[in-house]
Amino acid sequence: MEQNNQFARSCPIPIQQYPHVLLAHGGGGRLMHQLISKMFLASFRNPLLETQHDSTVVEWTGKKLAFTTDSYVVRPLFFPGGDVGSMAVHGTVNDLAMSGARPLYLSAAFIIEEGLPMETLWKIACSMSEAATRCGIQIITGDTKVVDKGKGDGVFVNTAGIGIVEHDRKIAPQNVRPGDAVLVSGDLGRHGMAIMAVREGLQFESAIESDSAPVHDLVLELLKAGIEIHCLRDLTRGGLASALNEIAEAARVRIEIVEKSVPVREDVHAACEMLGLDPLHVACEGRFVAFVAAGDADRALAIMRGHALGAGSAAIGRVAESSAPLVTLKSAIGASRILAMPSGEQLPRIC
Amino acid sequence: MKYLDEYRDGELAQKIAREVHRVTTRPWNIMEVCGGQTHAIVKFGIDELLPKLITLIHGPGCPVCVTPLEIIDQALAIAARPNVIFTSFGDMLRVPGSTTDLLSVKAKGGDVRIVYSPLDAVKLAEQNPAKEVVFFGVGFETTAPATAMAVYQAAHKQLKNFSLLVSHVLVPPAMEALLSSPDCRIQGFLAAGHVCTVMGFEEYFPVAAKYRVPIVVTGFEPLDILQGVLMVVQQLESGRAGVENQYARAVRREGNQPAQKLIREVFRVVPRKWRGVGEIPQSGLGLSEAYTTFDAGKKFGVAEHHVDEPAECISGLVLQGLKKPQECSAFGAKCTPEHPLGATMVSSEGACAAYYRYRRH
Numbered sequence: 250m251e252q253n254n255q256f257a258r259s260c261p262i263p264i265q266q267y268p269h270v271l272l273a274h275g276g277g278g279r280l281m282h283q284l285i286s287k288m289f290l291a292s293f294r295n296p297l298l299e300t301q302h303d304s305t306v307v308e309w310t311g312k313k314l315a316f317t318t319d320s321y322v323v324r325p326l327f328f329p330g331g332d333v334g335s336m337a338v339h340g341t342v343n344d345l346a347m348s349g350a351r352p353l354y355l356s357a358a359f360i361i362e363e364g365l366p367m368e369t370l371w372k373i374a375c376s377m378s379e380a381a382t383r384c385g386i387q388i389i390t391g392d393t394k395v396v397d398k399g400k401g402d403g404v405f406v407n408t409a410g411i412g413i414v415e416h417d418r419k420i421a422p423q424n425v426r427p428g429d430a431v432l433v434s435g436d437l438g439r440h441g442m443a444i445m446a447v448r449e450g451l452q453f454e455s456a457i458e459s460d461s462a463p464v465h466d467l468v469l470e471l472l473k474a475g476i477e478i479h480c481l482r483d484l485t486r487g488g489l490a491s492a493l494n495e496i497a498e499a500a501r502v503r504i505e506i507v508e509k510s511v512p513v514r515e516d517v518h519a520a521c522e523m524l525g526l527d528p529l530h531v532a533c534e535g536r537f538v539a540f541v542a543a544g545d546a547d548r549a550l551a552i553m554r555g556h557a558l559g560a561g562s563a564a565i566g567r568v569a570e571s572s573a574p575l576v577t578l579k580s581a582i583g584a585s586r587i588l589a590m591p592s593g594e595q596l597p598r599i600c
Numbered sequence: 601m602k603y604l605d606e607y608r609d610g611e612l613a614q615k616i617a618r619e620v621h622r623v624t625t626r627p628w629n630i631m632e633v634c635g636g637q638t639h640a641i642v643k644f645g646i647d648e649l650l651p652k653l654i655t656l657i658h659g660p661g662c663p664v665c666v667t668p669l670e671i672i673d674q675a676l677a678i679a680a681r682p683n684v685i686f687t688s689f690g691d692m693l694r695v696p697g698s699t700t701d702l703l704s705v706k707a708k709g710g711d712v713r714i715v716y717s718p719l720d721a722v723k724l725a726e727q728n729p730a731k732e733v734v735f736f737g738v739g740f741e742t743t744a745p746a747t748a749m750a751v752y753q754a755a756h757k758q759l760k761n762f763s764l765l766v767s768h769v770l771v772p773p774a775m776e777a778l779l780s781s782p783d784c785r786i787q788g789f790l791a792a793g794h795v796c797t798v799m800g801f802e803e804y805f806p807v808a809a810k811y812r813v814p815i816v817v818t819g820f821e822p823l824d825i826l827q828g829v830l831m832v833v834q835q836l837e838s839g840r841a842g843v844e845n846q847y848a849r850a851v852r853r854e855g856n857q858p859a860q861k862l863i864r865e866v867f868r869v870v871p872r873k874w875r876g877v878g879e880i881p882q883s884g885l886g887l888s889e890a891y892t893t894f895d896a897g898k899k900f901g902v903a904e905h906h907v908d909e910p911a912e913c914i915s916g917l918v919l920q921g922l923k924k925p926q927e928c929s930a931f932g933a934k935c936t937p938e939h940p941l942g943a944t945m946v947s948s949e950g951a952c953a954a955y956y957r958y959r960r961h
Contacts, residue, residue, distance in 0.1 A: 269707040273694075280938055449716060518601050524716075582613035582822045584645020586958040592694075592937040 277486025277532070278591035282495075301499065302421050303347035303483050306414055313414035315350035317341060320407040326369065328447050330439075330458030333406055334376035336534055339463045340485070341410040342384045346465035347481040347537065349420045349472050350412030352384060357408050358392040362401030373404065384463045386410070412465075416472050422499035424479045429568040430546035431504060432539045434464060434553055435561035436512040437489055441531035442520045451524075457516055462535030467556045476549045477542035484533040487591055491530070492538055493576045494590040503571030506588060507579045510565045529578075530591040540568065607821030608644070616826040617649035620833055627653045628836050629785045630829060631778070631921055633771060634792035635662030636820050638951050642958040644822045650829065657785065657921030658951035660774050660877060661792050663739040663767075664691050665919065665943035665950045668873040669909055671767045672697040674902040675736050678765060679710045681900070685728060687721040688736040689743075690714045694937075695946045698907055718743075718750035725754065725762035734896045737766040742794045744768045744885055745859035748866035751887070751894050763896035766886060769872055771795050772803050773883035779811045783922055788832035790818040790825065793847035798863075800855025804843045812841045819847040866891055875909065875943045876916030913942030918951050925952040932956060 273280045290298065297305050304317035321337040331339075338355065345352045357377065361370065381388055388408075439460040446457055464483075471478060480500075482492040489511070497504045513521075513528045521528045535558065541549045546564060553559035578588040632638055638658040641647055647656050660666055676697045679686035686702070693702040693712065706712040711731075715721050718735050725733035737747040747768065754762040771792055778784055791804060796817045804815045814835035818828030828846045835842060845851055863885070872884025887895050897903030909916075912930065917923040925931050925944065935941040937953050944950040 267704065267707075269704060271703050271707050273703060283938075451716070515601050518604075522601070522604065580644045581608040581610060582644050582646065582649065583610045584648040586643065586645050589957045 273592070275486075276591070277488075277491050280592065281487075282590070300421050300423065301495070303344040303481075304350065304410075304412070306348050306350070315345045315348040315412040315414055316410070317344040318407065318409035319344060320405060322402065322405050323444065324402055325444075325447055326373065326403050328459055329443050329456045331461035331534070332373060332376050333404065334373035335380040336459075336461050337406040337408045338377055338380035338384060338386070339461050339534060340483075341408040342386065342463045342465050343483045343535070343537070345410050345412035346463075346468045347420070347483050348412070348414060349416050349418060349468055349478065349481070350414045350465075351469060352386045352410055352412040352465055354389045355381065355386055355408050355410045356390045356392075357388050357406065359394070360401055360405040360407075361393065361395045362403055363395055363398040365403055370404065373406070380463070384465065418472070418478055420478055420481055422480050422482070422496045425496055425500035425502055425540045425568055426479060426542075427502055427568050427570040428543045429479055429540040430543050430549075430564055431493075431506065431566040431568065432541060432546065432550055432553065432562060432564050433484070433489065433512065434467065434537050434539070434559045435460065435535070436514045436517070437484065437533055437536060438513055438517045438521065438528040438531035440534040441488070442517050445524070446520065451520070453516060453520060455516065457520065460533050460535040462558050464535060464537055464558060467553060467559050468537070470552055470556060471539070471549055474548065474552055476545045476552070478539060478549075479542065480540040482538050484536045484538060486532050488528070488530045488532055489538065490527070490576070490588050491590050493588065494574075496540070497574040497576050500568075501571070501574050503569045503575045503577065504566060505569055505577050505579070506566035508581055510563055512561050512563045527591075529588065543567070604821065607819070607823045609823065613646075613649065613822050613826055616823065616830055620654070620826065620830050621651050623830070623837055624651045624653050624833055625837060627655070628787050628833060629655045629657055629921075630788045630790065630832050631657040631659045631786045632790040632818070632825070633659040633661040633775065634790075634794070634820075635665065635950060636794070637661070637790060637792070637818065637825055639954050640820050640822060640825060642954040645958075646822055646825050649826070654829065654833065656829075658918070658954075659921065660778070660874065660919040661740065661771065662944070662950050663743070663769060664695060664946055665915070666769060666874040666877065667692070667695065667738055667767045667943070668875045669698060670873070670905055670907040671765065673907055674897055674905050675765055676700060676702065676705055677902050677905070678734055678896060678900045679705045679712050680708070681732075683730075683732055685711045685713060685724055685731050685733045686736070687713050687715045687724060687733065689738065691946070692736055692738055694940070695943070696940060718747045719753065722750050722754050722757070722759065722762055725759050726757065729761060731761060732899075733762050735762070735764050737764045737768055739768055740771055740792065740795050741798045741863070742792075744863050744867065745798060745856070748862045751866045751891055752862060754894060755891060763894050763899050764887065765896040766867075767872070768867070768885035769874065770869070770883050770885065772807060773880050774874065774877070776807060777877070777880045777883070778920060779807070779813065781920070783920070786813065786921060788814045788836055789816070790828045790832065791815050793817055793819040793824070793851060796845075796847065796851040796855065798856050798859050800853050801843055801845060801851065802853060808841050808843050814841050815843045817843070817845045817847050817851050819850065874919075876913070876919045878916075915942030915944040915952065918944050925955040926959075928952070
């Protein structure tokens, strides 16, 4: 008991504002960052974790390995353009790719809700197997748990991944430099809007399909061509706005984006306008942002556009010196404003 | 995108802005009434294109912001009940009541759901006959017809398990309340275009005449707002005070009459507290006599719950255009979108939230 009290004194619950976890704490915005930095970073603190990258690179007997993990809790399990199984493979492969690693092996853990049709699980397993083959990786270990009906949402999938780093570049948020060009690998926001459309029963003229795809091949091509990559970031929850703010914070720079140059497909843009959402806050599952040395920008863009998964790539801005980290956006009518990190979940506006 | 990109054209925006510069000779204070317009102004940086002589004052037109604390507390009390499905538009979920918000009620097990239309709540009531389904009816005249339709349909379907917690408010009485205040600095209005698509703009003529103030019904895209400002300034500079319609592609003088008829059928005009402003006579909609059985406040016995607003937050002054968000000592420090002290920081349409997101230097 005394020990518990001591623990309580030296280790107060750091998040005072909300005594309970909200869905917004997992939304990819400021609340999630607060939770991670005050709860998990504070508890597990070490230099490798503090790079806060999509995957962490560790040196092991002269080799460099990238390691990462991610859980997939998407509802519905099957959606236009993908499913929880393929997404669980692509997502973790992409996290490894963000260190410039060649993905090798994945683990797969399933938390299954009692009552889930076997056929559903089989479809997910088949989809994972196909995705793994396509990515050139193997799933080499795993775990299965079943929870009571009502205690899960069909199935939750966790994957962890290991990849090998075969280059000497330092690819991490801290390495972004003033002058760097900012590139994105395709149109934004499709995954988030595909899920929202299915989940909320929104009808558009044609189904918006998720952009879920593995991007490691494209990244390895950039590295092979000798492009001076400073940072890569997977554009998942919180979208481009979250990614840029995280990087500006880590590198202590100002990132300037031109709104007109950010590629957003017309149907995604229309759906966002209708719901009062900002496409720059919406998640992708097969897109990344790349910070490259200015001199390599044109060549990098040409390589990205030449790749099947990067055909819609675009240069969207540049990095500038700044006394405080900041992301700014030049609006459609030419004025400049802050592009903030979203707060928590995206909440549709009233009118 | 068609019908949007045309109204966000950078060159045309600069052209209208140059015209505003040309005609402006004196300082003018213009209020944009609607929160949607405030949002567009800061999001696109429209005010940066305007002459320094023009001050835009951000009006009370964010329905989320002005919903009084006591109705939010009533919502929280109802949503926490075990047999209730509480439905609401998305951005009401984060609005703090006296002690908590709907997101936290949800985290503790309350069945709180976001709907995109009040009719979805009626559908939920049909699908869940053993549950009580409550819709939180918030908004100006723009959303009132959809809420009215939900109640009307529920009545026709004889649904006993659907009810409405209503906090609809009306724009013209709020404009009059602002104009009749001795501190009023407003010299011209951009009226809320979407309110006028429903209500038309007949009711603004007596207001413009009585207070000698130009009113221009204005849309929400950058070119709309710039043109609305230009039309107000042209009136001010030539000493006119009339009602004009910039948003003619959506607004007719008489408005949407079937929608107005439905509002009159289901609702009656009542006095209503506005968060940060206080009670304004004849400024709210409550359920009419024939539909009182759908009143969630009465059904759940929370209607008599009254609360005073906290003194700390200056959102009332911000809503009235007497202060700018950054003049508040709590702005960006104690008060942020994650932990809003007052209504104007809560909604993405709120003036403080708009400044926080786009202007915090």
